[in-house]
Amino acid sequence: MSALAKPSVKPARNQFSSGPCAKRPGWTLDALKNALVGRSHRAKPAKARIKQVLDKTRAILGVPADYKIAIVPASDTGAVEMMLWHCLGARPVDMLAWESFGEGWVTDVVKQLKLKDARVLKADYGKLPNLKEVNFDNDVVFTWNGTTSGVRVPNGDWIPADRKGLTICDATSAVFAMEMPWDKLDIVTYSWQKVLGGEAQHGMLIISPRTIERLESYTPPWPMPKIFRLTKGGKFDPAPFEGDTINTVSMLCVEDAVDGLNWAEGVGGLKGLIARSEANLKVIADFVAKNDWIAFLAEKPETRSCTSICLTLPKAGSAEQQGEVAKKMASLLEAEGVAVDIGAYRDAPAGLRIWGGATVDTADLEKLMPWLTWAYGEAKP
Template identity: 50%
Template structure:
């Protein structure tokens, strides 16, 4: 067995969600005053509204956009946009990792639409030359399961007619987002800022709100995904003539909740956002993320047994960094044996308390996934890498 490194990460949490808590986090720092209060109490609604205000400030969301909470983390936020907005126009979906495939499947099988799915192999950004500005578009900005991110937004038309729905859960607070190119941006508490799971946020442009006001989708929308008031339209998408009131439910933008949300989870989110603002805002969060990714990159560049899953440096994620094992001893193994080796590496690291949750997503190629977002300390990334070398050789030696 190889010798173990001498130094362990002080905070060995590298999961891609929920991610590491902010440095210095303590449950005692959270506001306990409203725990046990009714979710519709004015003080509770005001606190939820305050969370949206802070989120807007930290993420630098344009003033004419609205933000709403959705149940079900980022998944719920994306699904709410899909169910409440799609159907007026043809739909294109970028599917270059697991969740792009999920959105495409849901649009086809559950919304009963016929999306054009533009696929890319694992590790590659898809060919976006065929993106049609007359169609709605759904895509993840950063593929959490593939470690592939959008290189830019130049391929999205400024004068588009369709809506652009962007799953940004592993990009928000860690990468600059081109708000003028997007119409719905979704994320969850549990990703870039280390919040608790269960709540998602959808930020919506005036164009997205206009779609909700004007278009009633010809389907029943489950209550927890319902962004608009009124009843389903007829199959042609015409608004129901039942006395008005249909359209975007504007109460959601003022801190009101679709169902009962966790006040504790909200307080934990406010704590994370306040930390982000206190250390310098969005620019500081991006800089911390970039420093972590650079520390990991320094190791990847000098390590023969590992390489990035994302082939093009311009599309490599700085948050959900996905790595493939390229050692010839592993390449000779079949897929199941490779996955088994990754699980051995994971078990060895966790038994030592050196790193937790660094295995690739269950639907991704066998490999490692290291979260490098802003709540991770660069020193811990640097301390992690010798342990990865140790665990790899130890797993092969077993």
């Protein structure tokens, strides 16, 4: 068979990485020109800027008034780990894992904190564990969207509102792209570099009143590093949730976070962001429906992520051959300047991973699809 002709049109922006993700459309360094660089982050104007991040986040995500929001150290990992270290051990815990990041939290709990009362509910890449088996008398740790498998929980219906345990949800590739049912979530974490295309290294932490009760009623038996500490003398410390961060933040990154939130307001807030992301998923779903050589790693349509869209190449031969074809496709597309960073995550099954979060323009994904066909034609055995 002769090789397919190269498509004539390329995406205007070729960034489809799953983190750091594409900046918002139209972003230039100019967006940071008012950054309070060279100022103390405790100075009045700097603190006001930090507060802007917290207030705009609350408004856009519809976070309930009695939930607290803070910027914390060490990105999403820092936010998750500070809460595992603070809250776990008070009651048994159910750990849900269906890809690499969820498995990382299992390692924290089983191997580092060494909790005896930890039950692990695991599923292979492409699947979810049986959510009906979760015991909500226990604390429950899970990832809303598995970034490395492209499998998300379809909604929060499986979580009872009147649970006894806390739900600890790593939502880093879900917030601003998926509806978060706040009454079902006690702890939600994420980082800036995902759906709004911000800069890395700052974590976001959102906690419920029940979480604050836990922080005040339970003191874990292990030491608590300063960068994890949310209590003072056994009492909840509200300071980080009012803009007095635990340690120094980057005012450049804060400025960029405000820029991302302003853009989010401009595209219609959460509804607009979700619509952009779902439209991106639809472009890929329509393409997959028409081409039998490419498939979703997520087995069930309702669990397909609209952000980290993971695809396999079922006709390309053995798992090893599929991996080779996927790698070749990714490098051909990069060489053509059509798409960068679209290889599957290193621990995930071979394939492609294309980000569909709100900062990616749907028109660019539409332009990318014929290039996938071309690259597969070039790379297949």
